Amino acid sequence: MKYGVNEQGYYGDFGGAYVPEMLYPNVEELRQRYLTIISDPDFKAEFDQLLKDYVGRPSPLYFAKRYSEKYGANIFLKREDLNHTGSHKINNAIGQILLARRLGKKRIIAETGAGQHGVATATVCALMGIECVVYMGEIDMARQAPNVSRMKMLGAKVVPATSGSKTLKDATNEAMRDWIANPVDTHYIIGSVVGPYPYPDMVARFQSIISFETRKQLLEHTGKELPEYVMACVGGGSNAMGMFYHFLDDESVKLIAVEAAGKGVDSGHSAATTFLGKEGVLHGSRTILMQTDDGQVVEPYSISAGLDYPGIGPQHAHLYKINRAQYASVTDDEALQAGLLCCQLEGIIPAIESAHALAQLDKMKFKKDDNVVVCLSGRGDKDLDTYIKYFNY
């Protein structure tokens, strides 16, 4: 793959495995074994079976008629919101739990922002009967309270991260500290295409099912496998990378990634990483991150907990730098309005994360016959409180 990772774990200038020696054996074990394990026929069969019977895949590719009329192009929604647990995060959680079992791990840890990855991880741990600890920023625990309860019901222990901005970045720090202290029995299920190599590649492979299905479904709908555009929101970038994956080498397909601008890119309250960030090292990989001139990580802001992260995965940093994908940004207000519009035009309440991708539709200049696929990464149940407060329902 032209845009794939090289032997050292790099995508162009980005990637690598910047981990303390304490994590080296774990990361090295993963690096040596992940490709063998996930290409094993038994693994593939078990993965596919669970995606089908447990997650409910393939997720539909839905032709959104009223959106299409409004935007003057053929708009399709890839319905990851219909997956069991309500988002794309389950694809990766299933893949990693099967991997963790084959590595002989007895305990699972995870970080979560919106709680979707935490719920997905708690779910697969319940499924396999494995102990699960989820780290979540204190602020996120408050704004995504329903997901905290769900994780607890599923038997996970939820540990608040109380340092820094008390959001996803800090939850990730705490999960890494846990892994350092429990290197032998524990597997860390990272929830996005971030972290040290091989995580970005491994998570992208598990999420690539999204674009794999989309190609076949588009062929059925339109007679063509390739759309003009694919669009997705980016927190760390896993739903976007899953949506882009099987289109990367088809240069005619325009890839649009949408970051969270928060209160505005220049407001000082934003998570628009490619607009505000510089190259550096965050959570084990060389990437683009929001930071001061002194290299201190800047605390991001977005109303959407899943996009409230100061970095992006290294493959995104690469696609951005070489211009293979376009990175846009959408504010809190634009996303919430777009979420409401989706309810009213299509009868779907989207996660606020996914609403960022939908808001970008308004800013595009499509031609009449363009086929456009938007990844609807998750459903909005967890965000009802935020929507209700904002719109005064």
Add this chain to the structure above:
Amino acid sequence: MNRLNHLFATRKTNLLSIYYTAGYPEINTTVDIAAALEKAGADFLEIGFPYSDPVADGPTIQHSSQQALDNGMTLNVLFEQLKELRKRVTIPVLLMGYVNPIVQYGVERFCKKAAEAGVDGIIVPDLPMYEYESMYADFFRDNNLSNIFLVTPQTSPERIRKIDELSDSFIYLLSSSSITGGSLNVSDNIAAYYTRVKAMGLKNPTIIGFGISDNATFTKACQYASGAIVGSKFVQLLAEENFMDKIPGFIKSIRG
């Protein structure tokens, strides 16, 4: 030869190093603390430059790092302080910190400034060996700076050999796989690990760190290594009133 190389060429046992965070508890305490530590009998110093997201550190050092950042500590401020420090302190000084601030500063510039300010070695826990060798090592060597690698109970013998090859002053032996601020692990497994490393006959001496907090743990560590490093326990002292007056007593309590 830098000051570290000299120290290890002449002394091989019971070395005591102290870690503390630059700019903590106050922006201008860095130099006075160093001078007091030398006077009290510390053999070398590890000065942490603060980072917003120190994943290898426990609550004590996380807190001191955040406070130091709030106090206005930056690499430029630290390099100025180190020039003052070198007028009063002769023991070896290591800088310890995370890779991102170094990347932003520029690796070459960082090494040059550190050497000019009288620094002898660098510890960057999240700088991997591959990246060090391919992108950093020349700048370290050109500036006569020792790079210190960590070894944990999980580090393989082959990797320890490789680390020994790339090191020129000492190897930092972690008492367990943990973040800073835990307690010294002296289980049979760990004793076996210290013994195993000792038996490898490495060219570099080893120093044990993480979880050294009193005379008992220091003495235990010195049975297996050339010395030990006290970090979190000392940083906790810096939060107390009149901490400067307590430094001699602290060092004495560790040495026994």
